Amino acid sequence: MRDLRSILGAAAMATVFSLWHCGAFAQMNHQHASEAACEETVLRCASKVTPAFGPDGTLWLAWMAGGQISVASSKDEGKTFSSPVRVTREDLNLDWGPDARPKIAIDGKGRMALAFSIFRDKAFNGQVLTTQSTDGGKSFAPLRPITADNESQRFEAIAFEPDGTVFAAWLDKRNRVPARQNGKPYDGAGLFFATSKDGGSTYSDAQLVADNTCECCRLGLALDGSGRPVVVFRNIFEGGVRDHAVVTFTDAASPGEIHRVSRDDWQIAACPHHGPSLSISPNGTYHVAWYTNGKARKGLFYARSSDGGKTFSDPLPIGEPGRSPSRPQVIAGPSGLVMVWKEFDGEKTEVKLMTSQDDGATWSTPRAIASTADNSDHPLLVSDSRRVYLSWMTKADGYRFQPIEGEP
Amino acid sequence: MKRELLAAVFLLGTLSVAAAAEDAELRPFERGSWQQILRSHAGRPTLVHFWGVTCGPCKVELPQLGKFMKDHPGIDIVTISADLVPNLPEATQSMLQKAGLASAENWMFSDGFADRLRFEIDPAWQGDIPRTMLVARDGAVTTVEGSAEMSELDKWAQGQAGTTGSR
Numbered sequence: 001m002r003d004l005r006s007i008l009g010a011a012a013m014a015t016v017f018s019l020w021h022c023g024a025f026a027q028m029n030h031q032h033a034s035e036a037a038c039e040e041t042v043l044r045c046a047s048k049v050t051p052a053f054g055p056d057g058t059l060w061l062a063w064m065a066g067g068q069i070s071v072a073s074s075k076d077e078g079k080t081f082s083s084p085v086r087v088t089r090e091d092l093n094l095d096w097g098p099d100a101r102p103k104i105a106i107d108g109k110g111r112m113a114l115a116f117s118i119f120r121d122k123a124f125n126g127q128v129l130t131t132q133s134t135d136g137g138k139s140f141a142p143l144r145p146i147t148a149d150n151e152s153q154r155f156e157a158i159a160f161e162p163d164g165t166v167f168a169a170w171l172d173k174r175n176r177v178p179a180r181q182n183g184k185p186y187d188g189a190g191l192f193f194a195t196s197k198d199g200g201s202t203y204s205d206a207q208l209v210a211d212n213t214c215e216c217c218r219l220g221l222a223l224d225g226s227g228r229p230v231v232v233f234r235n236i237f238e239g240g241v242r243d244h245a246v247v248t249f250t251d252a253a254s255p256g257e258i259h260r261v262s263r264d265d266w267q268i269a270a271c272p273h274h275g276p277s278l279s280i281s282p283n284g285t286y287h288v289a290w291y292t293n294g295k296a297r298k299g300l301f302y303a304r305s306s307d308g309g310k311t312f313s314d315p316l317p318i319g320e321p322g323r324s325p326s327r328p329q330v331i332a333g334p335s336g337l338v339m340v341w342k343e344f345d346g347e348k349t350e351v352k353l354m355t356s357q358d359d360g361a362t363w364s365t366p367r368a369i370a371s372t373a374d375n376s377d378h379p380l381l382v383s384d385s386r387r388v389y390l391s392w393m394t395k396a397d398g399y400r401f402q403p404i405e406g407e408p
Numbered sequence: 409m410k411r412e413l414l415a416a417v418f419l420l421g422t423l424s425v426a427a428a429a430e431d432a433e434l435r436p437f438e439r440g441s442w443q444q445i446l447r448s449h450a451g452r453p454t455l456v457h458f459w460g461v462t463c464g465p466c467k468v469e470l471p472q473l474g475k476f477m478k479d480h481p482g483i484d485i486v487t488i489s490a491d492l493v494p495n496l497p498e499a500t501q502s503m504l505q506k507a508g509l510a511s512a513e514n515w516m517f518s519d520g521f522a523d524r525l526r527f528e529i530d531p532a533w534q535g536d537i538p539r540t541m542l543v544a545r546d547g548a549v550t551t552v553e554g555s556a557e558m559s560e561l562d563k564w565a566q567g568q569a570g571t572t573g574s575r
Contacts, residue, residue, distance in 0.1 A: 034520045035522075100460075151411070271463045273536065274535070295535070324523070324531055349523060
Protein backbone atom coordinates (compact mmCIF):
# COMPACT_ATOMS: atom_id res chain seq x y z
CA MET A 1 0.00 0.00 0.00
CA ARG A 2 2.69 2.42 1.00
CA ASP A 3 4.65 1.55 -2.15
CA LEU A 4 1.63 2.02 -4.39
CA ARG A 5 0.85 5.31 -2.76
CA SER A 6 4.36 6.61 -3.16
CA ILE A 7 4.51 5.53 -6.80
CA LEU A 8 1.14 7.12 -7.52
CA GLY A 9 2.19 10.14 -5.55
CA ALA A 10 5.43 10.58 -7.43
CA ALA A 11 3.60 10.15 -10.72
CA ALA A 12 0.93 12.64 -9.74
CA MET A 13 3.55 15.09 -8.54
CA ALA A 14 5.52 14.76 -11.77
CA THR A 15 2.37 15.17 -13.85
CA VAL A 16 1.19 18.20 -11.94
CA PHE A 17 4.60 19.79 -12.21
CA SER A 18 5.05 19.08 -15.88
CA LEU A 19 1.55 20.38 -16.65
CA TRP A 20 2.17 23.45 -14.56
CA HIS A 21 5.44 24.22 -16.21
CA CYS A 22 4.74 23.24 -19.77
CA GLY A 23 1.03 23.74 -20.38
CA ALA A 24 0.95 27.42 -21.07
CA PHE A 25 4.39 27.53 -22.67
CA ALA A 26 3.60 24.71 -25.09
CA GLN A 27 0.73 26.84 -26.34
CA MET A 28 3.00 29.84 -26.57
CA ASN A 29 5.56 28.00 -28.65
CA HIS A 30 2.92 27.24 -31.20
CA GLN A 31 3.49 28.82 -34.64
CA HIS A 32 0.80 31.32 -33.87
CA ALA A 33 2.96 32.85 -31.19
CA SER A 34 5.84 33.41 -33.57
CA GLU A 35 6.52 36.61 -35.46
CA ALA A 36 7.65 34.51 -38.41
CA ALA A 37 5.79 32.10 -40.70
CA CYS A 38 8.20 29.20 -40.12
CA GLU A 39 11.31 28.22 -38.23
CA GLU A 40 13.82 27.51 -41.00
CA THR A 41 16.56 29.86 -42.15
CA VAL A 42 15.03 30.55 -45.60
CA LEU A 43 13.71 33.99 -46.62
CA ARG A 44 10.08 32.87 -46.33
CA CYS A 45 10.63 32.33 -42.59
CA ALA A 46 12.30 35.70 -41.97
CA SER A 47 11.08 38.16 -39.35
CA LYS A 48 13.43 40.98 -40.42
CA VAL A 49 14.71 41.64 -43.94
CA THR A 50 17.09 44.47 -44.92
CA PRO A 51 17.69 45.40 -48.58
CA ALA A 52 20.61 47.15 -50.32
CA PHE A 53 21.55 47.68 -53.96
CA GLY A 54 25.04 46.87 -55.21
CA PRO A 55 26.83 49.14 -57.72
CA ASP A 56 25.84 46.85 -60.62
CA GLY A 57 22.13 47.08 -59.78
CA THR A 58 21.99 43.72 -57.98
CA LEU A 59 19.58 43.67 -55.05
CA TRP A 60 21.01 42.18 -51.85
CA LEU A 61 19.00 41.09 -48.84
CA ALA A 62 20.22 40.29 -45.35
CA TRP A 63 17.63 38.57 -43.17
CA MET A 64 17.01 37.03 -39.81
CA ALA A 65 15.26 33.64 -39.89
CA GLY A 66 15.49 30.45 -37.89
CA GLY A 67 17.85 32.15 -35.45
CA GLN A 68 20.42 32.83 -38.19
CA ILE A 69 21.46 35.70 -40.46
CA SER A 70 21.56 34.91 -44.18
CA VAL A 71 22.23 36.85 -47.38
CA ALA A 72 21.06 36.37 -50.98
CA SER A 73 20.91 38.48 -54.13
CA SER A 74 18.51 39.09 -56.99
CA LYS A 75 19.24 40.30 -60.50
CA ASP A 76 15.56 40.60 -61.47
CA GLU A 77 14.21 43.09 -58.92
CA GLY A 78 13.37 40.52 -56.29
CA LYS A 79 11.54 37.98 -58.47
CA THR A 80 14.18 35.27 -57.97
CA PHE A 81 17.07 35.00 -55.52
CA SER A 82 20.46 33.30 -55.46
CA SER A 83 21.07 30.44 -53.03
CA PRO A 84 21.32 31.97 -49.55
CA VAL A 85 24.71 32.25 -47.87
CA ARG A 86 24.77 31.93 -44.09
CA VAL A 87 26.53 34.74 -42.26
CA THR A 88 26.16 33.16 -38.82
CA ARG A 89 27.53 29.69 -38.28
CA GLU A 90 26.52 28.98 -34.71
CA ASP A 91 23.34 29.47 -32.71
CA LEU A 92 23.37 33.00 -31.37
CA ASN A 93 20.67 34.74 -29.39
CA LEU A 94 19.92 37.36 -32.04
CA ASP A 95 18.49 40.68 -30.91
CA TRP A 96 14.82 40.30 -31.83
CA GLY A 97 13.75 43.73 -30.52
CA PRO A 98 11.24 45.62 -32.66
CA ASP A 99 13.88 48.06 -33.90
CA ALA A 100 16.70 45.52 -34.38
CA ARG A 101 17.63 44.08 -37.77
CA PRO A 102 20.74 43.01 -39.69
CA LYS A 103 22.45 45.90 -41.48
CA ILE A 104 24.06 45.58 -44.91
CA ALA A 105 26.13 48.17 -46.77
CA ILE A 106 27.80 47.83 -50.17
CA ASP A 107 30.48 50.10 -51.63
CA GLY A 108 31.17 51.13 -55.22
CA LYS A 109 33.43 48.13 -55.74
CA GLY A 110 30.88 45.63 -54.47
CA ARG A 111 32.51 45.05 -51.07
CA MET A 112 29.93 44.23 -48.47
CA ALA A 113 29.87 45.09 -44.76
CA LEU A 114 27.37 43.53 -42.36
CA ALA A 115 26.51 44.21 -38.74
CA PHE A 116 23.88 42.98 -36.30
CA SER A 117 23.29 42.61 -32.57
CA ILE A 118 22.99 39.61 -30.32
CA PHE A 119 22.03 39.22 -26.69
CA ARG A 120 25.31 38.15 -25.14
CA ASP A 121 24.03 36.92 -21.78
CA LYS A 122 20.97 36.13 -19.70
CA ALA A 123 20.67 39.75 -18.57
CA PHE A 124 20.07 40.74 -22.23
CA ASN A 125 23.29 42.68 -22.55
CA GLY A 126 23.83 43.25 -26.24
CA GLN A 127 26.85 42.88 -28.48
CA VAL A 128 27.33 44.25 -31.99
CA LEU A 129 28.95 41.76 -34.37
CA THR A 130 30.37 42.59 -37.79
CA THR A 131 31.57 40.76 -40.86
CA GLN A 132 32.44 41.48 -44.48
CA SER A 133 32.48 39.85 -47.87
CA THR A 134 35.20 40.62 -50.41
CA ASP A 135 34.11 38.00 -52.94
CA GLY A 136 30.77 39.44 -53.96
CA GLY A 137 28.73 37.81 -51.22
CA LYS A 138 29.93 34.24 -51.87
CA SER A 139 31.36 34.02 -48.37
CA PHE A 140 31.55 36.06 -45.20
CA ALA A 141 34.47 36.47 -42.82
CA PRO A 142 34.19 35.09 -39.25
CA LEU A 143 32.15 37.37 -37.00
CA ARG A 144 33.98 39.97 -34.92
CA PRO A 145 32.72 42.21 -32.14
CA ILE A 146 32.70 45.86 -33.26
CA THR A 147 34.45 46.83 -30.02
CA ALA A 148 36.47 45.02 -27.39
CA ASP A 149 34.37 46.57 -24.65
CA ASN A 150 31.98 44.21 -22.88
CA GLU A 151 29.22 46.56 -21.78
CA SER A 152 25.91 46.31 -23.60
CA GLN A 153 25.76 47.51 -27.23
CA ARG A 154 22.79 47.52 -29.60
CA PHE A 155 21.18 49.36 -32.54
CA GLU A 156 24.15 49.64 -34.86
CA ALA A 157 24.00 51.50 -38.16
CA ILE A 158 26.61 51.26 -40.94
CA ALA A 159 27.38 53.03 -44.22
CA PHE A 160 30.23 53.19 -46.72
CA GLU A 161 31.72 56.62 -47.15
CA PRO A 162 32.78 57.59 -50.71
CA ASP A 163 36.46 56.74 -49.99
CA GLY A 164 35.54 53.18 -48.95
CA THR A 165 35.68 53.80 -45.18
CA VAL A 166 32.91 52.05 -43.26
CA PHE A 167 31.26 54.34 -40.72
CA ALA A 168 29.46 52.62 -37.83
CA ALA A 169 27.41 54.15 -35.02
CA TRP A 170 25.67 52.31 -32.18
CA LEU A 171 24.26 52.65 -28.66
CA ASP A 172 26.63 51.56 -25.92
CA LYS A 173 26.26 51.42 -22.13
CA ARG A 174 29.95 51.44 -21.16
CA ASN A 175 29.79 54.86 -19.48
CA ARG A 176 27.29 53.70 -16.90
CA VAL A 177 30.11 51.75 -15.22
CA PRO A 178 32.19 54.76 -14.07
CA ALA A 179 28.96 56.61 -13.24
CA ARG A 180 27.83 53.74 -11.01
CA GLN A 181 31.24 53.58 -9.33
CA ASN A 182 30.81 57.23 -8.42
CA GLY A 183 27.35 56.52 -7.08
CA LYS A 184 25.69 58.50 -9.88
CA PRO A 185 22.76 57.38 -11.98
CA TYR A 186 23.29 56.99 -15.74
CA ASP A 187 20.23 57.28 -17.93
CA GLY A 188 20.04 55.56 -21.30
CA ALA A 189 23.10 54.72 -23.36
CA GLY A 190 25.94 56.54 -25.10
CA LEU A 191 25.96 57.11 -28.86
CA PHE A 192 29.32 55.78 -30.05
CA PHE A 193 30.98 55.48 -33.43
CA ALA A 194 33.97 53.84 -35.11
CA THR A 195 35.32 53.51 -38.63
CA SER A 196 36.83 50.69 -40.63
CA LYS A 197 39.48 51.24 -43.29
CA ASP A 198 39.49 47.59 -44.37
CA GLY A 199 35.93 47.26 -45.56
CA GLY A 200 34.42 46.30 -42.22
CA SER A 201 36.92 43.69 -41.04
CA THR A 202 38.37 45.70 -38.17
CA TYR A 203 37.08 48.91 -36.62
CA SER A 204 38.88 51.79 -34.93
CA ASP A 205 38.52 52.37 -31.19
CA ALA A 206 35.00 53.41 -30.25
CA GLN A 207 34.48 57.13 -29.66
CA LEU A 208 31.68 58.90 -27.90
CA VAL A 209 29.28 61.25 -29.68
CA ALA A 210 26.89 61.83 -26.78
CA ASP A 211 26.04 60.33 -23.40
CA ASN A 212 22.51 59.64 -22.17
CA THR A 213 20.62 58.91 -25.36
CA CYS A 214 17.56 56.67 -25.48
CA GLU A 215 18.81 53.09 -25.21
CA CYS A 216 16.16 51.22 -27.16
CA CYS A 217 15.52 52.92 -30.50
CA ARG A 218 17.21 52.40 -33.85
CA LEU A 219 19.41 55.15 -35.29
CA GLY A 220 18.81 57.01 -38.54
CA LEU A 221 22.04 57.26 -40.55
CA ALA A 222 22.72 58.94 -43.90
CA LEU A 223 25.67 60.55 -45.67
CA ASP A 224 25.46 64.12 -46.90
CA GLY A 225 26.63 65.23 -50.35
CA SER A 226 30.24 65.42 -49.14
CA GLY A 227 30.05 61.92 -47.68
CA ARG A 228 29.92 63.14 -44.07
CA PRO A 229 27.87 60.93 -41.73
CA VAL A 230 24.70 62.38 -40.23
CA VAL A 231 22.98 60.52 -37.39
CA VAL A 232 19.47 61.13 -36.08
CA PHE A 233 18.70 59.57 -32.70
CA ARG A 234 16.23 59.70 -29.84
CA ASN A 235 18.08 61.72 -27.24
CA ILE A 236 17.35 62.13 -23.53
CA PHE A 237 17.09 65.88 -22.99
CA GLU A 238 16.91 67.68 -19.64
CA GLY A 239 14.19 66.22 -17.41
CA GLY A 240 14.08 62.83 -19.11
CA VAL A 241 12.54 64.16 -22.34
CA ARG A 242 13.07 61.62 -25.14
CA ASP A 243 12.96 63.85 -28.23
CA HIS A 244 15.02 63.55 -31.39
CA ALA A 245 18.42 65.09 -32.07
CA VAL A 246 20.79 65.16 -35.03
CA VAL A 247 24.56 65.28 -35.31
CA THR A 248 26.54 65.98 -38.48
CA PHE A 249 30.15 64.84 -38.55
CA THR A 250 32.69 67.39 -39.77
CA ASP A 251 34.76 64.44 -40.97
CA ALA A 252 34.63 60.70 -40.35
CA ALA A 253 36.31 61.10 -36.94
CA SER A 254 34.76 64.31 -35.64
CA PRO A 255 31.15 64.58 -34.56
CA GLY A 256 29.81 68.12 -34.79
CA GLU A 257 27.34 69.91 -32.57
CA ILE A 258 24.12 68.21 -31.53
CA HIS A 259 20.90 69.95 -32.57
CA ARG A 260 17.33 69.23 -31.61
CA VAL A 261 14.99 68.09 -34.39
CA SER A 262 11.75 68.89 -32.59
CA ARG A 263 10.37 69.92 -29.20
CA ASP A 264 7.79 67.20 -28.73
CA ASP A 265 8.30 67.13 -24.97
CA TRP A 266 7.96 63.38 -24.56
CA GLN A 267 9.01 62.95 -20.97
CA ILE A 268 9.03 59.23 -20.35
CA ALA A 269 11.22 56.70 -18.56
CA ALA A 270 10.48 53.89 -20.98
CA CYS A 271 11.65 52.10 -24.08
CA PRO A 272 9.68 53.44 -27.04
CA HIS A 273 11.21 50.80 -29.40
CA HIS A 274 10.54 53.25 -32.22
CA GLY A 275 13.47 55.02 -33.84
CA PRO A 276 13.67 57.72 -36.54
CA SER A 277 14.35 57.70 -40.28
CA LEU A 278 16.73 60.07 -42.08
CA SER A 279 17.49 60.78 -45.71
CA ILE A 280 19.41 63.63 -47.38
CA SER A 281 18.53 65.14 -50.78
CA PRO A 282 21.28 65.77 -53.35
CA ASN A 283 20.88 69.48 -52.58
CA GLY A 284 21.68 68.83 -48.92
CA THR A 285 18.20 69.04 -47.33
CA TYR A 286 17.82 66.72 -44.32
CA HIS A 287 14.52 64.81 -44.13
CA VAL A 288 13.54 63.23 -40.83
CA ALA A 289 10.46 61.17 -39.93
CA TRP A 290 9.78 60.01 -36.38
CA TYR A 291 7.31 58.85 -33.76
CA THR A 292 6.54 60.68 -30.53
CA ASN A 293 3.94 60.65 -27.82
CA GLY A 294 4.92 64.00 -26.33
CA LYS A 295 2.92 66.71 -24.61
CA ALA A 296 3.39 68.99 -27.63
CA ARG A 297 2.36 66.41 -30.24
CA LYS A 298 1.56 62.72 -30.60
CA GLY A 299 1.98 60.41 -33.58
CA LEU A 300 4.21 60.34 -36.65
CA PHE A 301 5.85 63.50 -37.92
CA TYR A 302 8.09 64.77 -40.69
CA ALA A 303 10.40 67.78 -40.71
CA ARG A 304 13.23 69.01 -42.93
CA SER A 305 16.32 71.12 -42.48
CA SER A 306 17.96 73.19 -45.17
CA ASP A 307 20.82 74.41 -42.98
CA GLY A 308 22.61 71.16 -42.32
CA GLY A 309 20.50 70.12 -39.36
CA LYS A 310 20.76 73.32 -37.28
CA THR A 311 17.06 74.14 -37.55
CA PHE A 312 14.06 72.16 -38.73
CA SER A 313 10.68 73.01 -40.26
CA ASP A 314 7.50 72.74 -38.19
CA PRO A 315 6.65 69.06 -37.74
CA LEU A 316 4.10 67.80 -40.27
CA PRO A 317 1.74 65.12 -38.90
CA ILE A 318 1.68 61.87 -40.90
CA GLY A 319 -1.08 59.27 -41.18
CA GLU A 320 -4.51 58.78 -39.69
CA PRO A 321 -4.32 59.22 -35.91
CA GLY A 322 -6.99 56.57 -35.21
CA ARG A 323 -5.07 53.96 -37.17
CA SER A 324 -1.96 53.73 -35.07
CA PRO A 325 0.47 55.08 -37.72
CA SER A 326 3.97 53.71 -37.09
CA ARG A 327 7.41 52.90 -38.50
CA PRO A 328 7.95 55.82 -40.89
CA GLN A 329 10.65 55.62 -43.56
CA VAL A 330 11.69 58.50 -45.79
CA ILE A 331 14.04 58.37 -48.75
CA ALA A 332 15.30 60.93 -51.27
CA GLY A 333 15.02 58.95 -54.51
CA PRO A 334 16.00 59.71 -58.11
CA SER A 335 12.62 61.34 -58.79
CA GLY A 336 11.71 63.00 -55.51
CA LEU A 337 10.99 62.14 -51.92
CA VAL A 338 9.12 59.00 -50.92
CA MET A 339 7.69 58.24 -47.49
CA VAL A 340 5.99 55.06 -46.25
CA TRP A 341 4.60 53.99 -42.89
CA LYS A 342 2.27 51.40 -41.41
CA GLU A 343 -1.33 51.85 -40.36
CA PHE A 344 -3.43 49.29 -38.51
CA ASP A 345 -7.22 49.11 -38.39
CA GLY A 346 -7.58 46.36 -35.79
CA GLU A 347 -7.39 43.54 -38.35
CA LYS A 348 -5.00 44.41 -41.14
CA THR A 349 -1.83 46.45 -41.56
CA GLU A 350 -1.52 48.75 -44.56
CA VAL A 351 1.60 50.40 -45.94
CA LYS A 352 0.74 53.98 -46.78
CA LEU A 353 2.71 56.04 -49.27
CA MET A 354 3.11 59.74 -49.97
CA THR A 355 5.58 61.53 -52.19
CA SER A 356 6.96 65.01 -52.63
CA GLN A 357 8.27 66.64 -55.79
CA ASP A 358 9.38 69.87 -54.11
CA ASP A 359 11.89 68.60 -51.56
CA GLY A 360 9.34 68.10 -48.81
CA ALA A 361 7.49 71.43 -48.98
CA THR A 362 4.25 69.68 -50.06
CA TRP A 363 3.24 66.02 -50.13
CA SER A 364 0.78 63.94 -52.15
CA THR A 365 -2.39 62.52 -50.59
CA PRO A 366 -1.49 59.27 -48.80
CA ARG A 367 -2.61 56.03 -50.42
CA ALA A 368 -2.25 52.36 -49.50
CA ILE A 369 0.24 50.37 -51.58
CA ALA A 370 0.30 47.04 -49.70
CA SER A 371 -1.50 45.28 -46.87
CA THR A 372 -1.33 42.12 -44.78
CA ALA A 373 -3.47 40.48 -42.10
CA ASP A 374 -0.75 39.20 -39.79
CA ASN A 375 2.57 40.30 -38.35
CA SER A 376 4.96 42.28 -40.53
CA ASP A 377 8.42 43.85 -40.45
CA HIS A 378 8.87 47.61 -40.83
CA PRO A 379 8.24 48.77 -44.41
CA LEU A 380 11.63 49.80 -45.83
CA LEU A 381 12.57 51.88 -48.85
CA VAL A 382 15.60 51.27 -51.03
CA SER A 383 16.68 53.05 -54.18
CA ASP A 384 18.85 52.27 -57.20
CA SER A 385 19.79 54.93 -59.75
CA ARG A 386 16.36 54.76 -61.41
CA ARG A 387 13.62 54.32 -58.85
CA VAL A 388 12.56 53.62 -55.28
CA TYR A 389 11.27 50.23 -54.09
CA LEU A 390 9.27 49.06 -51.10
CA SER A 391 10.87 46.13 -49.25
CA TRP A 392 8.44 44.51 -46.80
CA MET A 393 8.55 41.16 -45.01
CA THR A 394 5.16 39.82 -43.97
CA LYS A 395 4.34 36.66 -42.06
CA ALA A 396 1.21 35.78 -44.05
CA ASP A 397 2.22 36.86 -47.55
CA GLY A 398 5.99 36.40 -47.59
CA TYR A 399 8.59 38.87 -48.78
CA ARG A 400 7.46 41.72 -51.03
CA PHE A 401 9.64 43.88 -53.22
CA GLN A 402 7.72 46.33 -55.34
CA PRO A 403 8.60 49.47 -57.29
CA ILE A 404 7.01 52.70 -56.14
CA GLU A 405 5.23 53.97 -59.22
CA GLY A 406 5.53 57.65 -60.05
CA GLU A 407 2.89 59.94 -58.58
CA PRO A 408 0.85 62.19 -60.85
CA MET B 409 -7.51 2.57 0.25
CA LYS B 410 -9.59 4.76 -1.99
CA ARG B 411 -9.93 7.40 0.71
CA GLU B 412 -6.20 7.28 1.41
CA LEU B 413 -5.38 7.67 -2.27
CA LEU B 414 -7.71 10.63 -2.62
CA ALA B 415 -6.15 12.19 0.43
CA ALA B 416 -2.68 11.59 -1.00
CA VAL B 417 -3.61 13.15 -4.34
CA PHE B 418 -5.22 16.09 -2.55
CA LEU B 419 -2.15 16.54 -0.39
CA LEU B 420 0.15 16.33 -3.40
CA GLY B 421 -2.00 18.80 -5.26
CA THR B 422 -1.72 21.25 -2.40
CA LEU B 423 2.01 20.71 -2.12
CA SER B 424 2.60 21.20 -5.82
CA VAL B 425 0.51 24.37 -5.84
CA ALA B 426 2.58 25.66 -2.96
CA ALA B 427 5.82 24.66 -4.66
CA ALA B 428 4.75 26.08 -7.97
CA ALA B 429 3.61 29.30 -6.37
CA GLU B 430 7.29 30.12 -5.96
CA ASP B 431 7.47 29.96 -9.74
CA ALA B 432 5.46 32.60 -11.51
CA GLU B 433 2.69 31.00 -13.51
CA LEU B 434 2.50 32.60 -16.95
CA ARG B 435 -0.73 32.75 -18.87
CA PRO B 436 -0.60 33.17 -22.63
CA PHE B 437 -1.97 36.61 -23.59
CA GLU B 438 -3.84 36.21 -26.86
CA ARG B 439 -6.71 37.80 -28.78
CA GLY B 440 -9.54 38.39 -26.31
CA SER B 441 -7.32 38.10 -23.23
CA TRP B 442 -7.63 41.82 -22.50
CA GLN B 443 -11.43 41.72 -22.30
CA GLN B 444 -11.15 38.56 -20.20
CA ILE B 445 -8.90 40.37 -17.72
CA LEU B 446 -11.22 43.37 -17.53
CA ARG B 447 -14.25 41.10 -16.98
CA SER B 448 -12.62 38.94 -14.35
CA HIS B 449 -11.52 41.98 -12.29
CA ALA B 450 -14.66 44.05 -12.83
CA GLY B 451 -15.66 45.91 -9.67
CA ARG B 452 -12.21 45.47 -8.10
CA PRO B 453 -9.40 48.01 -8.19
CA THR B 454 -6.76 46.51 -10.47
CA LEU B 455 -3.27 47.54 -11.44
CA VAL B 456 -2.19 46.20 -14.85
CA HIS B 457 1.51 46.51 -15.57
CA PHE B 458 3.05 46.05 -19.03
CA TRP B 459 6.75 45.31 -19.10
CA GLY B 460 9.45 43.25 -20.81
CA VAL B 461 12.65 41.42 -19.96
CA THR B 462 14.84 43.53 -22.28
CA CYS B 463 13.52 46.89 -21.04
CA GLY B 464 15.96 48.74 -18.77
CA PRO B 465 13.48 50.95 -16.87
CA CYS B 466 11.28 47.87 -16.28
CA LYS B 467 14.06 46.18 -14.34
CA VAL B 468 14.06 49.07 -11.90
CA GLU B 469 10.29 49.32 -11.55
CA LEU B 470 9.37 45.65 -11.20
CA PRO B 471 10.66 45.17 -7.60
CA GLN B 472 8.89 48.40 -6.60
CA LEU B 473 5.66 46.87 -7.84
CA GLY B 474 6.41 43.74 -5.85
CA LYS B 475 6.53 45.90 -2.75
CA PHE B 476 3.37 47.75 -3.82
CA MET B 477 1.55 44.41 -4.05
CA LYS B 478 2.64 43.51 -0.51
CA ASP B 479 1.58 46.90 0.82
CA HIS B 480 -1.81 46.87 -0.93
CA PRO B 481 -3.45 43.45 -0.59
CA GLY B 482 -6.77 44.99 -1.62
CA ILE B 483 -5.54 45.82 -5.12
CA ASP B 484 -5.48 43.09 -7.80
CA ILE B 485 -2.10 43.03 -9.54
CA VAL B 486 -1.85 41.86 -13.16
CA THR B 487 1.43 41.87 -15.08
CA ILE B 488 1.68 41.42 -18.85
CA SER B 489 5.03 40.83 -20.51
CA ALA B 490 4.64 42.72 -23.78
CA ASP B 491 8.13 42.27 -25.19
CA LEU B 492 8.00 41.18 -28.77
CA VAL B 493 7.98 37.43 -29.31
CA PRO B 494 9.91 35.15 -29.33
CA ASN B 495 9.68 35.74 -25.63
CA LEU B 496 11.53 33.89 -22.95
CA PRO B 497 9.25 32.33 -20.34
CA GLU B 498 12.14 31.36 -18.07
CA ALA B 499 13.64 34.86 -18.00
CA THR B 500 10.18 36.35 -17.52
CA GLN B 501 9.38 34.02 -14.61
CA SER B 502 12.73 34.55 -13.00
CA MET B 503 12.37 38.35 -13.06
CA LEU B 504 8.82 38.21 -11.69
CA GLN B 505 9.96 35.91 -8.92
CA LYS B 506 12.90 38.11 -7.94
CA ALA B 507 10.60 41.13 -7.91
CA GLY B 508 8.21 39.43 -5.49
CA LEU B 509 5.49 39.21 -8.12
CA ALA B 510 5.31 35.43 -8.51
CA SER B 511 1.87 35.32 -6.93
CA ALA B 512 0.44 38.14 -9.06
CA GLU B 513 -1.70 37.31 -12.09
CA ASN B 514 1.04 37.07 -14.70
CA TRP B 515 0.57 37.01 -18.47
CA MET B 516 2.87 37.02 -21.46
CA PHE B 517 2.19 38.17 -25.04
CA SER B 518 1.93 34.98 -27.06
CA ASP B 519 0.58 36.04 -30.41
CA GLY B 520 3.13 36.91 -33.11
CA PHE B 521 0.82 39.72 -34.24
CA ALA B 522 1.66 42.02 -31.33
CA ASP B 523 0.19 45.07 -33.10
CA ARG B 524 -3.25 43.50 -32.87
CA LEU B 525 -2.87 42.64 -29.19
CA ARG B 526 -1.85 46.21 -28.41
CA PHE B 527 -4.69 47.61 -30.50
CA GLU B 528 -7.20 45.66 -28.39
CA ILE B 529 -5.77 47.23 -25.25
CA ASP B 530 -5.30 50.79 -26.53
CA PRO B 531 -5.18 51.73 -30.24
CA ALA B 532 -2.87 54.63 -29.41
CA TRP B 533 -0.27 52.42 -27.73
CA GLN B 534 2.77 51.84 -29.97
CA GLY B 535 4.46 49.37 -27.66
CA ASP B 536 6.54 51.53 -25.33
CA ILE B 537 7.13 49.82 -21.99
CA PRO B 538 6.85 50.02 -19.01
CA ARG B 539 3.22 51.11 -18.99
CA THR B 540 0.71 50.83 -16.18
CA MET B 541 -3.08 50.93 -16.36
CA LEU B 542 -4.97 51.61 -13.14
CA VAL B 543 -8.49 50.25 -13.39
CA ALA B 544 -10.73 51.69 -10.68
CA ARG B 545 -13.66 49.90 -9.04
CA ASP B 546 -15.99 51.78 -11.38
CA GLY B 547 -13.97 50.74 -14.43
CA ALA B 548 -12.31 54.13 -14.96
CA VAL B 549 -8.85 53.61 -16.45
CA THR B 550 -5.83 55.82 -15.74
CA THR B 551 -2.81 55.08 -17.96
CA VAL B 552 0.69 55.79 -16.70
CA GLU B 553 3.22 55.84 -19.53
CA GLY B 554 6.75 54.91 -18.60
CA SER B 555 7.93 54.19 -15.07
CA ALA B 556 5.26 55.02 -12.49
CA GLU B 557 5.92 57.08 -9.39
CA MET B 558 5.21 54.74 -6.48
CA SER B 559 3.87 57.64 -4.43
CA GLU B 560 1.26 58.25 -7.17
CA LEU B 561 0.30 54.58 -7.17
CA ASP B 562 0.01 54.63 -3.36
CA LYS B 563 -2.25 57.66 -3.59
CA TRP B 564 -4.46 55.93 -6.16
CA ALA B 565 -4.61 52.78 -4.04
CA GLN B 566 -5.62 54.75 -0.95
CA GLY B 567 -8.33 56.45 -3.00
CA GLN B 568 -9.63 53.05 -4.05
CA ALA B 569 -9.65 51.81 -0.46
CA GLY B 570 -11.91 54.75 0.37
CA THR B 571 -14.50 53.79 -2.22
CA THR B 572 -17.12 51.19 -1.49
CA GLY B 573 -17.25 47.97 -3.40
CA SER B 574 -18.27 44.35 -3.30
CA ARG B 575 -15.06 43.29 -1.63
